[in-house]
Every structure is written in C-alpha cells, then in structure tokens.
Amino acid sequence: MRTSPNDICHTGQGRSALTGRAGRCHNDRVEDGPRDRGAGLTSFRRYTWWAVPGTTVLLLVLTYGAWILDGDVPPWARAPSAPALVVEAAATVVLLGDRLTARPDPPARPRRGWLLAAGCAALVLAALPLARHNYGLWAIAPAVTVAIGATYLPVPARRLLVAGATSGALVPGTAVSLAAGDGEPVYAALFPAGLVVFTVWMMLGPLWAWDVAGRLDRARRLEAELAVKDERLRFAGDLHDIQGHHLQVIALKAELASRLTGSDPERASAEMQEVRQLCADALRDTRAVVQGYRRTTLDDEIVNATRVLAAAGIDARTDQAPGAEELPATARHLLGLVMREATTNVLRHSNAQHAEVDYRVTDGTARLRIGNDGAEESTASSDGTGLTTLAERLRAVDGELTWDRDGDRFTVTAALPLQRDERQKGGPGRGRR
Known part of the structure; x- marks a missing residue:
C-alpha cells in the first residue's frame, strides 16, 4: 500500500509527532x-x-x-x-x-x-x-x-x-x-x-x-497544530463530563452527610458509603478514559504512521500480510507501541524521504520491520518510552526488539511469538507507569 503526500493524518498522536518537526513555521524566514x-x-x-x-x-x-x-x-x-x-x-x-x-x-x-x-x-x-x-x-x-x-x-x-x-x-x-x-x-x-x-x-x-x-x-x-489542540479539547471534554458529574454528586452527598452527623448518624453513615462508592466509580471511569486515550493497536498505528509520514512529505510504503487478527490484544498493543515509537523517531531524528513498513506472521512469530533512508547520528529517542524501554517490555513476553544503522538507513525490527496469549498480559503491564 502506498500513501501519497496529500494524505493528511487525522489523529492526535500523529499530529503531535508531526508538529514536533514542524514547529519552525512561525519564523520570518523559511528554514x-x-x-x-x-x-x-x-x-x-x-x-x-x-x-x-x-x-x-x-x-x-x-x-x-x-x-x-x-x-x-x-x-x-x-x-x-x-x-x-x-x-x-x-x-x-x-x-x-x-x-x-x-x-x-x-x-x-x-x-x-x-x-x-x-x-x-x-x-x-x-x-x-x-x-x-x-x-x-x-x-x-x-x-x-x-x-x-x-x-x-x-x-x-x-x-x-x-x-x-x-x-x-x-x-x-x-x-x-x-x-x-x-x-x-x-x-x-x-x-x-x-x-x-x-x-x-x-x-x-x-x-x-x-x-x-x-x-x-x-x-x-497549522492544520497539524490545530488537530493537536482539538484532541486536547476532546480529552478535556471527556474528563469534564465524567468528573463533573461525579464530583457534583459527591459534594452534595458529603454536605448532606455532614448535616446528618448529629441528628441521624445511621443515615449519615449510609450517605458516606455512597460517597465512597461514587469515588470508586469516578476513579474507574477516569482510568477508562485515560486507557482509551493511550491504548494503541498495531493496525491503527500502521494506518496512522503512513498518514503521518505522508503528511510530512515522506514516501511511506507498507506491506502488511494477513495475520494481525491472530495476535492477542496485548501483542497488538506492544507492536503498536513499537510502530508509534519508530514513526516518531523517523519524524524527529531523520532526514528521510522514503520509509517502509513490513508486517507479517512467519513460523508462529509476528515480525514488524520499519526502515527509513535518512538516519542521523542520534536516531533512537532517549526520553519517554523509547526503543530501549520497549525492548525490555518485549523481552518480558519472549519477544525481541532490535535496531541497526547501515549508512543512512535505520531499521527497527520487532518479533513477538504468537503462543503468548492473554494469560500473560500482566508481563508488559508491569512496564507501565
């Protein structure tokens, strides 16, 4: 599949990575x-x-x-x-x-x-x-x-x-x-x-x-910057909708319980139990919003990566063989993180004009390879969940993440066995903060 440079990404994550390289557009002179x-x-x-x-x-x-x-x-x-x-x-x-x-x-x-x-x-x-x-x-x-x-x-x-x-x-x-x-x-x-x-x-x-x-x-x-702001507003709106309702009810019930403390202790205790349950519900809903915002899958990240790279003027080609549906959710999430990190590295740390994404399942192992032709001296990201951290997370589930540089070519390769199923999703979860 080939994505033309006219395709513009419509996702917040891709826009963030894109604006990381495009932040110099406000200068008086074109750089x-x-x-x-x-x-x-x-x-x-x-x-x-x-x-x-x-x-x-x-x-x-x-x-x-x-x-x-x-x-x-x-x-x-x-x-x-x-x-x-x-x-x-x-x-x-x-x-x-x-x-x-x-x-x-x-x-x-x-x-x-x-x-x-x-x-x-x-x-x-x-x-x-x-x-x-x-x-x-x-x-x-x-x-x-x-x-x-x-x-x-x-x-x-x-x-x-x-x-x-x-x-x-x-x-x-x-x-x-x-x-x-x-x-x-x-x-x-x-x-x-x-x-x-x-x-x-x-x-x-x-x-x-x-x-x-x-x-x-x-x-x-500018479109990329506006997309990032729109995504932030969407996330803020989701948090407001969830937290606003819960906090309003919690405040009312806490006030009622404080008034009933002297005259009706039993009812005040019942109200505080409801407050406790409301706090637990608010915490659960907030975690669900954050998890939905941060959770990623391989399929989504491959599509997002080709759009983001094309929007940055990089000729992005993907060769995706059938078999992604065979991966458990945890494996799709891990490979999606690898895809996201590799895309960010291409955008921030390379002068690439061409990039290739290859995904296939062979001999019971899912293999993902991302390469580009514009490697600089320092390619791997050193902050956040970089390649080193992702390599540790893949090793925890018997997978492997490697990267190498050959001249101006930089390639990231991830391998993950299919026999690791949902019973082991606690492994990568330990790497999250």
Missing part, C-alpha cells in the same frame, strides 16, 4: 529543515533559484557581455558598462535570493543599498547602449530592476509599478530614434515596453509558484 527536504521543498527551491536569479544573471551576462566585447563599441562606452554589469548581476543575486528565503505574507522589504545599486547600474547599462542607438539592449537591465522591485510589492502596487515602467519604456527609445532620424521609432518604442512586460512576467511566475507552495506548506503545519 530548510529535514521536513522541507522530505516534502521536496528543497528541490523546488533549488529549481526556482536557477529559474529566476540564475536565468536572469545569465541573460544579463550574455546580452551585455557580448555588447561590451564588441570591437565596434567605443572604449568610453565599454569601460563603465563592465563594472555596472557586475554590480547589476550581484544585486540581482542578492535581492532575488532574499526574496526566495523570505515569507511573502507580509511582503519582505528589499535591502535598500542593493536596490539602489541595482538602479544606478541599470541607468548606466541603459544610457550607454541607448546612446549607441541599440534599442534592443538598453531596456534589459531596467526591466530586470523593475521586475526585482515588483517581487517585493503587494499586488496593487506591483501593477502600478509595471504599468508605469511599461509606459515609461516607450519614451527614451522613441525620442532617440526621432532625434537621430533613423526611421525606427516604432521598434524603439514597442520593443523596450514589451521587454519590460515579458521580464516581469517570466520573473514573477516562478516566484508566485514558490509563494503558493510555501503557503500550502504552512497551512499543512
């Missing part, structure tokens, strides 16, 4: 953590970087570089153009790099020094080719600078900037062409204006896609 790598955001960021800053710098270098190296261009035009090209390329990398690492809501602010440097370099790279009547080259650097500024603006201001720059691009070439009388005023007017529109369009498209991906990723993290 590239293990979860981003698992979700493919790093690859998308790398592609966007090459598609926007990389392509833009390549365009500037190829177009202006060829003009600077042209022997027909006089030295007075080439000398200032070379450093201006370097400044424009550097400013492009810095400003667009900042834009890719900043959150779009609210829009980030560009570095004013670099933006001013880009504007000055663009003026130099526009004026010198225009003085040589190169109507197809002069507008490239200004168009890039306008597009960079537009990426930092909200949509209404962005539209005004692009409209103003497009209109303004009609004037310089037209004026120079008319003054020179070279008969190219239409080309000198329309080509630079179209170049501004095209450059802005090609630059904003990939950045818009990156912003959408970032918003979707943050929405997925």
Whole structure:
C-alpha cells in the first residue's frame, strides 16, 4: 500500500509527532529543515533559484557581455558598462535570493543599498547602449530592476509599478530614434515596453509558484497544530463530563452527610458509603478514559504512521500480510507501541524521504520491520518510552526488539511469538507507569 503526500493524518498522536518537526513555521524566514527536504521543498527551491536569479544573471551576462566585447563599441562606452554589469548581476543575486528565503505574507522589504545599486547600474547599462542607438539592449537591465522591485510589492502596487515602467519604456527609445532620424521609432518604442512586460512576467511566475507552495506548506503545519489542540479539547471534554458529574454528586452527598452527623448518624453513615462508592466509580471511569486515550493497536498505528509520514512529505510504503487478527490484544498493543515509537523517531531524528513498513506472521512469530533512508547520528529517542524501554517490555513476553544503522538507513525490527496469549498480559503491564 502506498500513501501519497496529500494524505493528511487525522489523529492526535500523529499530529503531535508531526508538529514536533514542524514547529519552525512561525519564523520570518523559511528554514530548510529535514521536513522541507522530505516534502521536496528543497528541490523546488533549488529549481526556482536557477529559474529566476540564475536565468536572469545569465541573460544579463550574455546580452551585455557580448555588447561590451564588441570591437565596434567605443572604449568610453565599454569601460563603465563592465563594472555596472557586475554590480547589476550581484544585486540581482542578492535581492532575488532574499526574496526566495523570505515569507511573502507580509511582503519582505528589499535591502535598500542593493536596490539602489541595482538602479544606478541599470541607468548606466541603459544610457550607454541607448546612446549607441541599440534599442534592443538598453531596456534589459531596467526591466530586470523593475521586475526585482515588483517581487517585493503587494499586488496593487506591483501593477502600478509595471504599468508605469511599461509606459515609461516607450519614451527614451522613441525620442532617440526621432532625434537621430533613423526611421525606427516604432521598434524603439514597442520593443523596450514589451521587454519590460515579458521580464516581469517570466520573473514573477516562478516566484508566485514558490509563494503558493510555501503557503500550502504552512497551512499543512497549522492544520497539524490545530488537530493537536482539538484532541486536547476532546480529552478535556471527556474528563469534564465524567468528573463533573461525579464530583457534583459527591459534594452534595458529603454536605448532606455532614448535616446528618448529629441528628441521624445511621443515615449519615449510609450517605458516606455512597460517597465512597461514587469515588470508586469516578476513579474507574477516569482510568477508562485515560486507557482509551493511550491504548494503541498495531493496525491503527500502521494506518496512522503512513498518514503521518505522508503528511510530512515522506514516501511511506507498507506491506502488511494477513495475520494481525491472530495476535492477542496485548501483542497488538506492544507492536503498536513499537510502530508509534519508530514513526516518531523517523519524524524527529531523520532526514528521510522514503520509509517502509513490513508486517507479517512467519513460523508462529509476528515480525514488524520499519526502515527509513535518512538516519542521523542520534536516531533512537532517549526520553519517554523509547526503543530501549520497549525492548525490555518485549523481552518480558519472549519477544525481541532490535535496531541497526547501515549508512543512512535505520531499521527497527520487532518479533513477538504468537503462543503468548492473554494469560500473560500482566508481563508488559508491569512496564507501565
């Protein structure tokens, strides 16, 4: 069975494990953590970087570089153009790099020094080719600078900037062409204006896609956090419903017994007996709620694990052979705990992109194996009921829990004999606190 990354887990336990890795979503800048790598955001960021800053710098270098190296261009035009090209390329990398690492809501602010440097370099790279009547080259650097500024603006201001720059691009070439009388005023007017529109369009498209991906990723993290809060509210509501009723009745009967102590001791004693019974009932109901909240089974945890891992951007595959129904309740609970702990370790202590879950019954032994391809230096959880504690609990029922690391692969394997039945469920129970 393969679960796609679009599947979002709907259980509180899975959400808790998921939010353990996703707690950095409130920073002003997007961090590239293990979860981003698992979700493919790093690859998308790398592609966007090459598609926007990389392509833009390549365009500037190829177009202006060829003009600077042209022997027909006089030295007075080439000398200032070379450093201006370097400044424009550097400013492009810095400003667009900042834009890719900043959150779009609210829009980030560009570095004013670099933006001013880009504007000055663009003026130099526009004026010198225009003085040589190169109507197809002069507008490239200004168009890039306008597009960079537009990426930092909200949509209404962005539209005004692009409209103003497009209109303004009609004037310089037209004026120079008319003054020179070279008969190219239409080309000198329309080509630079179209170049501004095209450059802005090609630059904003990939950045818009990156912003959408970032918003979707943050929405997925927020959904996980809300699910944890919903689960806490549900559990608090269950406790309130049970304890509220019992405590109210206990308080009333205790007050009645205190009033009857002097006038009717026998009835007061009977009321206190009922209070005692109500306390026992409240304790039993509370334990039932907590046990129902904490109890886990293998089937539920396998389903939950695939959903949680998929929600974290990890390609989760399961191979579950028939036979889970043959396990007694205690064995299903123990293997479910192993499944939960292994899933938590994958989420918190790995850079995994793929995970495999294999469960089958062979030769009277239930075997569960969970592996991933992103092991870090410290993989086993050291707090709570970690792998070491679970290994002790499995040994108490003649089972075995092992884990090993081979390069970046980490595998947890649990084996539990089927002959251990419900008569022995006291064994693992001793490990619980």
